[in-house]
Amino acid sequence: AQSVTQLGSHVSVSEGALVLLRCNYSSSVPPYLFWYVQYPNQGLQLLLKYTSAATLVKGINGFEAEFKKSETSFHLTKPSAHMSDAAEYFCAVSRNSGNTPLVFGKGTRLSVIA
Amino acid sequence: GAVVSQHPSRVICKSGTSVKIECRSLDFQATTMFWYRQFPKQSLMLMATSNEGSKATYEQGVEKDKFLINHASLTLSTLTVTSAHPEDSSFYICSASGTATGNTIYFGEGSWLTVV
Numbered sequence: 001a002q003s004v005t006q007l008g009s010h011v012s013v014s015e016g017a018l019v020l021l022r023c024n025y026s027s028s029v030p031p032y033l034f035w036y037v038q039y040p041n042q043g044l045q046l047l048l049k050y051t052s053a054a055t056l057v058k059g060i061n062g063f064e065a066e067f068k069k070s071e072t073s074f075h076l077t078k079p080s081a082h083m084s085d086a087a088e089y090f091c092a093v094s095r096n097s098g099n100t101p102l103v104f105g106k107g108t109r110l111s112v113i114a
Numbered sequence: 115g116a117v118v119s120q121h122p123s124r125v126i127c128k129s130g131t132s133v134k135i136e137c138r139s140l141d142f143q144a145t146t147m148f149w150y151r152q153f154p155k156q157s158l159m160l161m162a163t164s165n166e167g168s169k170a171t172y173e174q175g176v177e178k179d180k181f182l183i184n185h186a187s188l189t190l191s192t193l194t195v196t197s198a199h200p201e202d203s204s205f206y207i208c209s210a211s212g213t214a215t216g217n218t219i220y221f222g223e224g225s226w227l228t229v230v
Contacts (some may be wrong), residue, residue, distance in 0.1 A: 036221070043120070043207055044158075044221040090157065094219075099211070100149045102219060106157045 002027045002093045006105035014113050019078040021108050023065075023091030026072065031093045033074040034102060035065055038088040047089075050074060061085070086112045115148070116142045116215045120208055120222035127198055127229055135193045135225045137208030143188035144210035149181075152205040164191055188212070198229040 007022040008037050025031055036044040048059025055067040062103050065076045074091060092102040117140040127133045137147060146165050150158040162178075164170040164185035172178045180202075182194040191210070195202050207224040 032217075041205075041224070041226070043118075043223040044209075046218065046220065049218060075176055101160050101163050102209075103160075104157045 002031065002095065002102060002103050002105050004091050004093050004105035005101065006089075006091050008108055010109045010111065012111040013081045014112060015083055016080050019063075019076070019081045019085065019110065021076040021078065021089050021091075021110065023074045023105060024072050025074060025091075025093045027093055027095070029095055032096065033065075033067060034092040034094075035063070035074075036059075036090045036092060037060065037074050038090065038107075040087075044090065047076070081110075081112045083112050083114065086110055115130055116208050116210075116218075116220045117138075118144075118208065118220045118222040120225050122205075122225060123202060123223060124226045125228070127227070129199055129229055130197055132194055132196045133198055135206055135208075135227070136230060137191045137193070137210065137222050139189045139210045139212065139220075142210075142214040143212045144191070145188065145212045146192040146210065147189075148209045149183060149193050150202060150207045150209065152224075154205075161193075195203075195227065198227070200229045201228045203227055 003026045005024045034049045035047040048057045050067045058064045063078045088107050090107045092103040094100045119138045121136045149161045152158045155222045161176045162170040162172045170183040185191040209219045209221045
């Protein structure tokens, strides 16, 4: 079975500060890993995905994540937070890319303080 | 990225009635669609997986007679909540994937259902 643990249900950073959202996964097979962002009352937007190619994945809006197999982690980072980054972020894992459903973490709400 | 559209975005229905939510892939053929339910401030819970032309596979605990899922074409899946009750009120989100998306899963905007 696959699972995802997101450490910290709420993270607060100052505008311009580093954003670090933590995600650890459990998977019996090589995982596909995703980060999605959800703005209030909206669906999910894909930020980035890891599908066994480069371990450092760059996504949209300046976000990136690094796959570390030894640590079973896929943390999301952004060097400088912007007010518009305030949202809910979900880490997800799947066995395959597209044909199997995503298993989501509980989400981390990011607040950005001016 | 690819576009997945849900309709309606918000719907209010009376208890005991049925309501249908549509999920369309606008610019690709969705061979697989997934339906999720999300309660306020919580994560997404997978309800079912549907492949075009096949019966949906429901997750444990999801009543298939209550949540009817149809995926009759490569661009449309529907979720019908039958005999709705107030506890069915929730945010329902569909997602879709296909070979043209590189097998990446894209999500719709979600549909708020309120049963009164």
